[in-house]
Amino acid sequence: MPESITFSGSTLDRSSNQRxxxxxxxxxxxxxxxxxxxxxKLNPLVKLGDERSLAWARREMxxxxxxxxxxxxxxxxxxxxxxxxxxxxxxxxxxxxxxxxVAKFEELRGVVPQLxxxxxxxxxxxxxxxxxxxxxxYCAVCGNPTxxxxxxxxxxxxxxxxxxxxxxDPVAIAxxxxxxxxxxxxxxxxxSTMYSALAGFIEPGETLEEAVRRxxxxxxxxxxxxxxxxxxxxxxxPSSLMIGCIAEGTSEQIxxxxxxxxxxxxxxxxxxxxxxxxxxxxxxVPPPFxxxxxxxxAWAQRTAAG
Ligand SMILES: [Zn+2]
Numbered sequence: 001m002p003e004s005i006t007f008s009g010s011t012l013d014r015s016s017n018q019r020x021x022x023x024x025x026x027x028x029x030x031x032x033x034x035x036x037x038x039x040x041k042l043n044p045l046v047k048l049g050d051e052r053s054l055a056w057a058r059r060e061m062x063x064x065x066x067x068x069x070x071x072x073x074x075x076x077x078x079x080x081x082x083x084x085x086x087x088x089x090x091x092x093x094x095x096x097x098x099x100x101x102v103a104k105f106e107e108l109r110g111v112v113p114q115l116x117x118x119x120x121x122x123x124x125x126x127x128x129x130x131x132x133x134x135x136x137x138y139c140a141v142c143g144n145p146t147x148x149x150x151x152x153x154x155x156x157x158x159x160x161x162x163x164x165x166x167x168x169d170p171v172a173i174a175x176x177x178x179x180x181x182x183x184x185x186x187x188x189x190x191x192s193t194m195y196s197a198l199a200g201f202i203e204p205g206e207t208l209e210e211a212v213r214r215x216x217x218x219x220x221x222x223x224x225x226x227x228x229x230x231x232x233x234x235x236x237x238p239s240s241l242m243i244g245c246i247a248e249g250t251s252e253q254i255x256x257x258x259x260x261x262x263x264x265x266x267x268x269x270x271x272x273x274x275x276x277x278x279x280x281x282x283x284x285v286p287p288p289f290x291x292x293x294x295x296x297x298a299w300a301q302r303t304a305a306g
Contacts, residue, residue, distance in 0.1 A: 025073065035080060043105040172245065
């Protein structure tokens with residue numbers, strides 16, 4: 001089994017076939033055992049205490065919320081359905097729901113290192129889906145209000161019958177190696193020694209490899225030859241799929257695109273290895289929950305092995 005990555009590995013079964021059945025959805029919504037994850041302004045409700053975990057609620061918790069929120073199916077664990085519920089319309093949710101002593105709505109990026117692998121993935125799914133529903137209330141074809149269907153798996157326009165599906169936006173992210181040198185860049189506003197893999201959205205009509213070559217050249221002036229896929233990561237801010245690669249640099253002279261980045265530099269294998277182990281004062285890299293960290297580690301291991 002491949003090494004898993006943060007925001008993947010949900011233990012819920014998405015039930016893609018069963019959720020087409022409206023009665024199946026209704027039965028699970030009414031099931032006393034069903035679990036509901038409150039989301040407030042895209043933040044999941046998380047239990048307080050030494051061991052943080054998602055604070056699942058019963059459906060009655062949302063009885064007084066106006067307008068009535070629509071639960072979005074996340075999946076089932078055994079026979080128990082799990083839903084996300086957007087309660088952003090509530091002003092002071094922890095007090096309103098009487099949970100301020102035991103749970104708090106947390107920004108996902110901050111709390112994710114404290115959640116279990118599966119719950120981080122479930123919270124990511126809930127965040128992306130909640131965000132998409134909140135922003136797709138109107139039909140992109142005719143402008144009329146849309147309604148959710150299949151437990152929130154998509155929305156349909158009752159007026160023109162157009163179907164609208166949740167987006168996942170592919171992002172190419174790559175560590176470029178040339179011999180024992182590694183190309184990394186930093187965005188503006190980052191800590192002064194922090195550098196990461198270069199990344200950009202894949203555009204219509206492009207392959208992953210073409211997107212890597214274009215983005216790297218645009219941002220750094222470096223030409224890239226071979227591109228090898230390594231691993232991907234869902235990134236729910238709001239709904240990207242990071243597609244991680246190691247690419248072979250075929251030129252050396254850097255020309256930074258200052259519109260996109262503050263700096264791009266070549267770093268030695270030794271410096272990258274030290275940074276990955278938290279031993280470098282010269283270079284600070286993203287934490288292990290980001291795919292960039294895994295790409296740098298994969299590049300360092302391959303390069304060290306020759
Ligand atoms: Zn329409």
